[in-house]
Amino acid sequence: MSRLEAQSPRYGEKAIQGLLALCGVLSVLTTTAIVISLIGPTIGFFKIVPASEFFFTFDWTPQFEPPSFGVLAIVIGTLNVTLWAMLVAIPVGLGSAIYLSEYAPPRVRKTLKPTLEILAGIPTVAIGLFAVSFILPELIQPLWPDGFLGGAQGKPFMALAASLGIGLMVVPIIASLSDDAMSAVPHGLREGAHALGATKAKVATRVVFPAALSGIVASIVLAISRAVGETMIVVLAAGSNPHATFNPVESIQAMTSYIAVTATGDIPTGSTDYKSVFAVGTVLFVMTLAMNVISIRLVRRFREVYD
């Protein structure tokens, strides 16, 4: 019996396979390194600050004497910015997505989609500066009703300015990914609905939208995760005033901006401040990890249905 076999053991081939596998493993090592570098100082932090204070109190004043580390103040700061950002970005993003996938002529779609995607490529420091020097003084302050929720006049920073900036940043994420999901819905479903007399709006909202729902939700979850993790826009526009409020016209501090303003350059290793950066980082990492896993699962589900 003769079989086709390599005439040499081909060690070179195996070495190359090993080398390539090593590159893949490196990505796992990155995650491991993130977890390790977060956990050590976080455990150290909880030896100084009781977990009950960290997780269940609302005062974040690390610079005071005695300091107080109630992380809820900056978690709520982050959620404040995220909430208002999504309130703007979800309708605008989904509207654009439905237009792109159901209404736009092919040529319009071909130019409009990359144009929107430019927004996703603009450095966030530019969007942050835009938020604090244009959105806040030229858009929010003239339009905000006088005295409503404390009024918007005379404030150099506020959550809403950062929210609108972040909204602008995540609109292309929602629009582009939801458009992909809706374009993947088979044409037969649309034609069937049209044949039954449905109008274009009904086909879009009652047939295509539900059929693409898991992909759409995945895009929104990803956008929320981006908003929660965004740093430069909140540093520049939302201020640094830790404050547990959902009021959009207050200045707040987000988790990311605490990390960015505290962990710059010369912070002494081992100080409580240094460790607090890692504790906040852990909270941020766990929050975004949960959302990313949900988003990845949803995308898989919508791929399985129509591939």
Place this chain on the structure above:
Amino acid sequence: MPGPEAAAPRNRLAVAGARATTLAMLREQPRGDVVRNAVFAGLLLLAVAIALAGLVALLVQAFAKGSPALSLDLFTNPPSTAFPDKAGFRPAIIGSLELIAGVILIVVPIGIGAALYLEEYADSSRWWNRLIELNIQNLAAVPSIIYGILGLAFIVRGPLDLGFILAAGSMTLALLVLPMVIIAAREAIRAVPDSIRQGSLALGATKWQTIRRQVLPASIPGIATGVILAVSRALGETAPLLLVGATVFITFDPTPFSPDGYSAMPVQIFNYALRPQEEFQTLAFAGIIVMLVVLLAMNSFAIWLRNRYEQRW
């Protein structure tokens, strides 16, 4: 059975009846539906208009506010706190170029290697390969500031202990964009049809020869597009660099391994933006114009590359 002559009028009658019914049903849509349809389309256009207006306003404002400071001084002069009219971005521009060169050196071999492993070698029914895949997808969405923490704790201090040098910044940014490169490279490799591989293997090429001489050349445009997009992301990142040392106001040209510190374009813009004086604000906007021009050029090149070399098999 009636003959064809007898059937003809009956057929005509049936067709006429069917046409009349169809027209009666379809000619007039209910008024409510027509209105709702138009309102819905209008709302969609409004959404698109809001997104585009945001983009246009951002670009116009940057050009309006930054153009007074646009001059060659921006590229040749170091930053200055005392003389904003003479201040520029020279060390930051050089720093960014060196950072990006480092990112490319790290990301291209590792990114392509990982993508080749996952597409060509890995058996995706094995749990460890699925773990690598899930892991890469997740890493692509981890906030950039977390990479900054990783860089601070693992590269600048801790195990690698390189200190606040430019190379540490490069490594941090490389880890940040590596998942993007891997995902793009995988898609490019997957787009090469299996028949190419089978043909090569049938002619006696080894697996690596097949990859090296058939799969890689065919997927290079796609990979290059992914690398350019990843590099433009790295170029615009500020947050992680703040944590790994690119904060100092330096007036000399940075070098990759010098412990004297380094700067980068977005960090310098951030520094100027934090100063309340009008002149520094103008400088920050001028810096943004420079970055936007570079990034738009890179993105357009990536799109052109993708369209130009897109292979239809």
